[in-house]
Amino acid sequence: MELTDVNTDDPLDMLRNVARYARVSLPERHDESEHIFLERVRGRLNKWFLDNTEPWMRPQWMLRGNISRAGDLLCNSTRCGWSIIGRAGGRAYGIADHAGLLTAGPCCGSLDFWLLKDNNIVFPALLSGDETQLTLESADDQVYVWSKSIGSVEFTRFVYHHSVDGREALVNEIFVNNKSLEDASIVFFAALRPISVFGIEPVFEMRYDDARRQLYANGHIALECDHEPDLLVMTTANNPHTLSMVTDSENRHDHEFKTASGLCTAILRYSVKLRPARSKTFFFVQPLGVANTDNGVYQASPDARFVSVERWFEFMDETANCRFPDPFLDRAETMAKAVVAAQAQDAILGDKLCLTPTEKGRLVRALLEIGGWNIVLRIAENVSKALRDGPMNNTSSILPVLWGLLEMQTFDIKNDVMQHLRPVIEEAWYLLRNRLMAETATNPQLDMEPVLVPDTNPSTLSDGDSVESATSPSSEEDFGRRDEHGNVDITSVVDFLWLLATTKTTIQALERLGEKNGALELRDLLDRYEQRVGVETREAMSRLGGLRCDGLGNLVCMIDTGTLLGPDLVPPHVLSECVQMARRILAKSGIPKSPDRPGVNLIHMVLWLAHAQAMMNDGDSVEYALDTIRRYVCTNGMIPDEIADTNQAPIQATSAIKSATNLILMLRAALIREEHNNLVITPAVPDEWFVAKRDLLFSRAPTRFGPVSVEMGLSANQHQIEVKMTRLPAELEIHVPPFRGLKTFKVYGGSVVERVKDGVSSRLRIVPLSDNVVVTYHR
DSSP states (O other), X not given: OOGGGOOTTOHHHHHHHHHHHHTOOOOOXXXXXXXXXXXXXXXXXXXXXXXXXXXXXXXGGGGSTTOOOOSSOOOSOSSOOEEEEOOTTOSOOEEEETTOOEEOSTTSOEEEEEEEETTEEEOGGGOOGGGGOOEESOTTTOOEEEEEEETTEEEEXXXXXXXXXXXXXXXXXXEEEEOSSSOEEEEEEEEEESBOXXXXXXXXXXXXXXXXXXXEETTEEEEEESSOOSEEEEEETTOTTHHHHHHHOSSOBOOEEEOTTSBEEEEEEEEEEEOTTOEEEEEEEEESSOOOGGGOOOOOOTTHHHHHHHHHHHHHHHSOEEEOSSHHHHHHHXXXXXXXXXXXXXXXXXXXXXXXXXXXXXXXXXXXHHTOHHHHHHHHHHHHHHHHHSOOSOGGGXXXXXXXXXXXXXXXXXXXXXXXXXXXXXXXXXHHHHHHHHHTTOOOOTTSOOSSOOSSOOOOOOTTOOHHHHSOOOOTTTTTOBOTTOOEEHHHHHHXXXXXXXXXXXXHHHHHTTOHHHHHHHHHXXXXXXXIIIHHHHHHHHSGGGEEOOSHHHHHHHHHHHHHHOTTTSOHHHHHXXXXXXXXXHOSSSSOBOSSSTTEEEHHHHHHHHHHHHXXXXXXXXXXXXXXXXXXXXXXXXXXXXXXXXXXXXOOTTOOHHHHHHHHHHHHHHHEEEETTEEEESTTOOGGGGGOSSOEEEEEEOOTTSOEEEEEEEOSSEEEEEEEOSSOOSEEEEEEOTTSOGGGOXXXXXXXXXXXXXXXXXXXXXXXXXXXXXXXXXX
16 A cells, blocks of 8 residues: 555545555444444454554553453443643643643644653553543633652643644643752653544555754644654554664654554654752643644743743633532532633534534534523634625524524623624625525526625625525425424424524624624514414424434434423423423433434433523432443543443543533523523422532522522521622512521511522522512521
């Protein structure tokens, strides 16, 4: 095989070339996502790699005692042994395992650090216990640390995200410190390896540039060093002589290496001498994404770590803050914020994380509910650019994201934010106008002058395209695709609801911008659309038997639609019945299982179901979800989306975006919810939280009434729930513990309208008379 035949920009093509070299047969493609198929292919090669390597050559997850050599596949799927390292609002992020194997981008391998002790190499992956952990010391700053002492010298590695001039990278800051009063030395190695938390990560060629101190893998910049190594060895990952090559050689300095095996490895040795009580710092930078010589030099500055920490602190300080009666939730919720902040742009603008349209809408909503305004605006800017660059062949796929972005206007935001949203509002208007014209069979007249003239160029159709080909048209016969019993397909209902909701919020945004003509045109088109299909759709929803669901995916979309759009569009009884259907399909007990991937546990679905049930004031479901996920939380506080029963099942590895989104939405729904002009407080918190010894604090929660804070805890001789508001809602509905008599609750700062107890919860309806309302009850 000629290396020129390998497409090093295509991960699947690279794995296929390794398989040809290793003479490993590839699995057939099933009805599955491209990512899952890629991981099944990699799983075959991982099995070959395990059988043909020594332990020190393998990633940490292949060294676990529960790894089985039986079967055709070997996938890293049985536990969460990785971390996401990125920036709030960044476009790219890295993945590291707990031993420090760090992957920055596709097709460039991973970086590992080894130490020399008594002429033997110390491999972090082979260490036991806490020695091997790349630790996140604080979820607020997102800096990972690993430290080990060799004699009197302490070796510390800091890993964090850094960006300069729009270029993103991961920084490995190595700090060696002589703690003695005598001269000392240490030898460490930086190894660029063709493995990752997934397994094999093929590298077919490597090259080192002395002038730039840059190491290239598959033609891309994989590593930049600020110090020249005293030795550089390039070889294959399964070479049994590698260790002697890097410890015994003196002046070797390889510059190029190629292999058809895809197992290129580069090992850089650094021999450091330190004076008494002195230290030295080294920087190893891994560009995120695909980088080449045109990207220049990624020189990290000495203050890079402090800049990274400052950015994360700013994000955490500007967004909603939580403290829970259960301490494990503090870290889990903070990590959930960090995950959605670091992965949101990639998840919404790309397909790597395999989110459905409604899951993308949920992600935008989660960002709004923590107050991640800057990230939402950045996503809105990129979405508007994407819509300008080409026509949408399926408008339904973008509607939940557009709705989520434009819902930002419903929060208490500054007027200048609307100007930042203007480009995406204009693109939404143009998209919806064309879609509604097609839906109502109106002659589009694309050459007529639109009533709304955007400041930027609107999306245009390519030559020869009609509105029907650039949207998701449906004729009257197509809508409500009925079966022989006259039941309406649930996908038609979901599509109708999202088109309706997105158009309404776009009309509202146009009116706020003063674009009255554009708003009137959309309103007229929407009225005609509702007259045509709205009655039929609402009738189908009103009789649950009138909805036909073909598979779990459609049911999930319906539930997502109900929880996001609310009871005005999806009646509560419809949402309740859909949730019950989902529970019956997913699991009778325990973790929901994937219906099409045997052995895969859908951890994120536990939180997803609990969010829907929290919207129905079900605190028991929230408590059950929290108890269930506790055993799956990583040491860094992250919750994986999926985990498999065996290493034979490929999963959406290194993904925590769904679990993070669902945790944020579930906790928000349990603590604060808005209904019309009212605020609902603590509607679905676990009963034990009402009498917990540790306070609950939820501060800076964004609402249409401004930031709201809720505090629940002990005072001198009583428990109390305190609500602080910026602007007063029409009513407060405060849910209280059901094991206390309603008449025993005292209210300060508001007037009680009604005390209600039903089969679901106990609550007080209060008209607030001040911006600080307190409810007290005896211990």
